[in-house]
Structure formats: C-alpha cells, structure tokens
Amino acid sequence: MDVGERARVLAELAGRRSLAEVLDGGAAVVDALPVRELLEALPWVDAIHAGQLMRELGMAERRTVGGLSERQRGRLRELFGSAAAA
Structure with missing residues (x-):
C-alpha cells in the first residue's frame, strides 16, 4: 500500500472530500483502509463515535x-x- 497515497486520501477526507466521494472513488488504497481509520479522519468523528x-x-x-x-x-x-x- 502506498503510504503517501493513503495519507493524501485521509487528508482530503478531513478537508474537502465527502465520505461518499472517497467510497465511490474506487481507489485500491481506499479499499485497503480500515473503516475505523476512514471514519476517524472525518473532523467530527472521534474514536469513540x-x-x-x-x-x-x-x-x-x-x-x-x-x-x-x-x-x-x-x-x-x-x-x-x-x-x-467544516
């Protein structure tokens, strides 16, 4: 897995892309991400939630x-x- 690509996707999710855009993007790096990590990249979702x-x-x-x-x-x-x- 390309660590740089993974970090870029998570940063975009935290900044300007919606979760739907990331899910629908079809990138192999996204498919390999743990769902928890993807959710926690959202600015309003913490580990507990x-x-x-x-x-x-x-x-x-x-x-x-x-x-x-x-x-x-x-x-x-x-x-x-x-x-x-936000």
Missing part, C-alpha cells in the same frame, strides 16, 4: 473499506454522503 457507529452498522472492528457490503456502504453514504467538512 467511530466504534459506536461501526457496531450500530454491524461492522467488524477490523473491517476494511473493501470488505464492506453494499448495504453498509449505502448506510455510510446516507449518514455522511453530502456532509462537507
């Missing part, structure tokens, strides 16, 4: 983005799709 959200959506703690079902991806899009970083 990321864990709670993952449990509510039935996601295993170590789930990667590539391992999400379409239903789980859809729920994340509904929750964070158009949310812009």
Whole structure:
C-alpha cells in the first residue's frame, strides 16, 4: 500500500472530500483502509463515535473499506454522503 497515497486520501477526507466521494472513488488504497481509520479522519468523528457507529452498522472492528457490503456502504453514504467538512 502506498503510504503517501493513503495519507493524501485521509487528508482530503478531513478537508474537502465527502465520505461518499472517497467510497465511490474506487481507489485500491481506499479499499485497503480500515473503516475505523476512514471514519476517524472525518473532523467530527472521534474514536469513540467511530466504534459506536461501526457496531450500530454491524461492522467488524477490523473491517476494511473493501470488505464492506453494499448495504453498509449505502448506510455510510446516507449518514455522511453530502456532509462537507467544516
């Protein structure tokens, strides 16, 4: 996994890209990211809330983005799709 690409994606998510854009981007580096890490990159989601959200959506703690079902991806899009970083 390209660490620089991974850091760039997380920084963009924290800055100007929505979670839906990242999920729909299709980049291999995104598929390899743990969902928790992706959620925690959002400015308004901390570690506690990321864990709670993952449990509510039935996601295993170590789930990667590539391992999400379409239903789980859809729920994340509904929750964070158009949310812009502050």
